[in-house]
Amino acid sequence: MTSPSVARMGRARRSRNSAGVDVTGAIIRFQHVTKRYRRQMSPALLDVTCAVHPGEFVFLVGPSGSGKSTFMRLILREDTPSAGQVMVAGKDVAAMRSWRVPKLRRSIGTVFQDFRLLPNKNVYENVAFALEVIGKSRSQIKMAVPETLELVGLSDKADRRPHELSGGEQQRVAIARAFVNRPTIVIADEPTGNLDPATSIGIMRLLDRINRTGTTVLMATHDAAIVDQMRKRVIELDEGRVVRDHVRGVYGSYR
Amino acid sequence: MRIRFISSEVFAGLFRNVTMTIAVILTVAVSLTLFGTGLLVRAQVNTMKDFWYDKVEVSVFLCGANSDPGICPEPITDTQRSELQAALENSSLVEQVYYESSEEAFGRFQEQFANSPILENVTAAALPESFRIKLYNPEDYPAIANALSDAAGVEVVRDQKRLLDNFFTVLNGMQALALGVSAAMLVVTVLLVANTMRVSAFSRRRETGIMKLVGASNYYIRLPFLLEAGIAAAVGGIIASGALIGLKVFLIDRVLSPTFQFTAFIGWSDIHRVLPIVLATGISLAVLAAFFAIRRYLKV
Numbered sequence: 062m063t064s065p066s067v068a069r070m071g072r073a074r075r076s077r078n079s080a081g082v083d084v085t086g087a088i089i090r091f092q093h094v095t096k097r098y099r100r101q102m103s104p105a106l107l108d109v110t111c112a113v114h115p116g117e118f119v120f121l122v123g124p125s126g127s128g129k130s131t132f133m134r135l136i137l138r139e140d141t142p143s144a145g146q147v148m149v150a151g152k153d154v155a156a157m158r159s160w161r162v163p164k165l166r167r168s169i170g171t172v173f174q175d176f177r178l179l180p181n182k183n184v185y186e187n188v189a190f191a192l193e194v195i196g197k198s199r200s201q202i203k204m205a206v207p208e209t210l211e212l213v214g215l216s217d218k219a220d221r222r223p224h225e226l227s228g229g230e231q232q233r234v235a236i237a238r239a240f241v242n243r244p245t246i247v248i249a250d251e252p253t254g255n256l257d258p259a260t261s262i263g264i265m266r267l268l269d270r271i272n273r274t275g276t277t278v279l280m281a282t283h284d285a286a287i288v289d290q291m292r293k294r295v296i297e298l299d300e301g302r303v304v305r306d307h308v309r310g311v312y313g314s315y316r
Numbered sequence: 317m318r319i320r321f322i323s324s325e326v327f328a329g330l331f332r333n334v335t336m337t338i339a340v341i342l343t344v345a346v347s348l349t350l351f352g353t354g355l356l357v358r359a360q361v362n363t364m365k366d367f368w369y370d371k372v373e374v375s376v377f378l379c380g381a382n383s384d385p386g387i388c389p390e391p392i393t394d395t396q397r398s399e400l401q402a403a404l405e406n407s408s409l410v411e412q413v414y415y416e417s418s419e420e421a422f423g424r425f426q427e428q429f430a431n432s433p434i435l436e437n438v439t440a441a442a443l444p445e446s447f448r449i450k451l452y453n454p455e456d457y458p459a460i461a462n463a464l465s466d467a468a469g470v471e472v473v474r475d476q477k478r479l480l481d482n483f484f485t486v487l488n489g490m491q492a493l494a495l496g497v498s499a500a501m502l503v504v505t506v507l508l509v510a511n512t513m514r515v516s517a518f519s520r521r522r523e524t525g526i527m528k529l530v531g532a533s534n535y536y537i538r539l540p541f542l543l544e545a546g547i548a549a550a551v552g553g554i555i556a557s558g559a560l561i562g563l564k565v566f567l568i569d570r571v572l573s574p575t576f577q578f579t580a581f582i583g584w585s586d587i588h589r590v591l592p593i594v595l596a597t598g599i600s601l602a603v604l605a606a607f608f609a610i611r612r613y614l615k616v
């Protein structure tokens with residue numbers, strides 16, 4: 062959590078500091094956030110208030126439909142809250158001008174359950190794509206991609222197409238793509254949802270390693286075994302409300 | 317901006333759906349050919365107007381021995397004639413005046429009807445003397461006619477332009493029709509390009525989804541689509557330009573011009589003026605159509 066000195070410093074200066082955190086030192090902050098989708102009776106998120114600090118590893122748990130994906134969509138500004146504020150790196154995401162949104166997303170790596178790889182590109186090209194489309198130079202790409210493939214353990218499969226890889230390997234490619242630009246936050250929405258338990262553990266180790274480089278990791282999951290094993294902070298949602306926020310949690314209600 | 321990356325995206329887009337690309341190119345080519353033809357028809361009508369209106373004259377026939385006694389009680393006097401000539405020469409509407417005597421009129425008549433039996437019944441005295449006037453602007457005829465028709469010694473004022481006007485009414489109609497058809501074709505082109513780009517954006521939604529996710533700018537996401545539309549339109553435009561040049565070389569220069577020698581035809585300067593308009597219109601319409609078609613789909 063916040064070190065008191067950082068918090069005091071921030072409050073004293075009444076400004077956002079250069080590390081991209083807000084006055085309380087949080088990198089992600091939800092303040093009384095409610096999200097209602099159109100033509101939907103009950104809200105997807107209801108008065109959610111919580112904060113994630115730089116370098117934290119946070120599990121977002123809860124049953125299907127409890128609002129986990131919505132939580133992440135609001136961070137990425139794929140959608141805006143109906144009420145309340147979502148602050149990322151000290152900036153009000155909903156108030157951001159749309160031409161600034163790409164910059165926000167460059168600071169957040171995203172991983173999904175369904176991998177979302179390009180089938181006609183090989184592993185190297187899939188990872189390089191993320192850098193090409195934000196205008197990185199070829200030399201930067203040539204440096205960063207092999208380094209990241211090394212990190213995820215796929216150096217020897219750089220020229221394979223996604224369909225030639227196992228599910229776990231495909232997810233590693235997706236993680237490499239999310240991390241290749243060295244974002245400050247990695248968001249993973251049920252990254253192990255399509256994987257068997259043994260493979261899932263490998264993915265968790267990888268996310269843990271990424272977290273240990275100082276990257277904030279926020280992971281939505283159903284998987285009680287993983288949550289219990291990792292002993293990280295757990296935020297539990299139920300019908301859009303935060304029902305639990307434990308610093309070293311277990312999956313709890315699902316056991 | 318990474319040119320290599322963008323160009324590979326553009327070519328991937330163009331070749332992903334070759335049939336669609338060909339459809340766009342052909343539609344653009346056909347509609348731009350029609351559009352260019354419309355512009356050339358317009359230029360042709362203007363060329364003909366210049367050519368003919370340059371030749372038309374206003375004739376002021378003067379009272380003579382054979383004039384209608386109701387209008388001309390007696391033949392024009394020398395004073396009246398010189399006053400009339402002075403007035404015409406001083407008019408700001410008149411570019412040129414020359415006098416044609418009865419003898420000169422008879423000479424011209426003889427030339428025109430050299431082999432006709434009509435000549436036997438005509439003598440110099442039967443043809444009235446006249447002033448032939450060239451106006452700066454042929455449209456000013458009514459002002460001259462009003463001023464002259466009541467003047468003493470003038471029998472009648474005739475304007476050759478009247479005859480041409482009917483002819484040009486028909487040509488103006490053709491011109492409007494040609495422009496109307498080409499405008500309709502341009503609308504068809506816009507709709508087709510818009511639809512094609514929508515399909516293209518849809519078939520690449522996976523790529524664009526990932527691009528948005530990793531923070532590619534709008535510019536970077538849309539540019540390949542806009543370039544794709546622009547390139548297809550440029551290829552269509554080049555084909556259309558070829559067709560228009562063919563029209564000039566084969567139809568106008570080889571067939572029409574030798575056949576209809578009484579009139580002038582559009583020259584290369586008109587082609588040089590029309591081709592850039594055709595290309596620019598095609599490319600910008602296609603790019604705009606693509607921009608508005610994909611804007612909704614590719615919004616961050």
Ligand SMILES: Nc1ncnc2c1ncn2[C@@H]1O[C@H](COP(=O)(O)OP(=O)(O)O)[C@@H](O)[C@H]1O
Nearest residue numbers: 098099101105124125126127128129130131132
């Ligand atoms: N785009 C959407 N439009 C309308 N309703 C949605 C949309 N996305 C999610 N929802 C609804 O919001 C609620 C929360 O969904 P979601 O955030 O996907 O939950 P989770 O990821 O925990 O399964 C659900 O009731 C779902 O039906």
Ligand SMILES: [Mg+2]
Nearest residue numbers: 129130131250
């Ligand atoms: Mg979900």
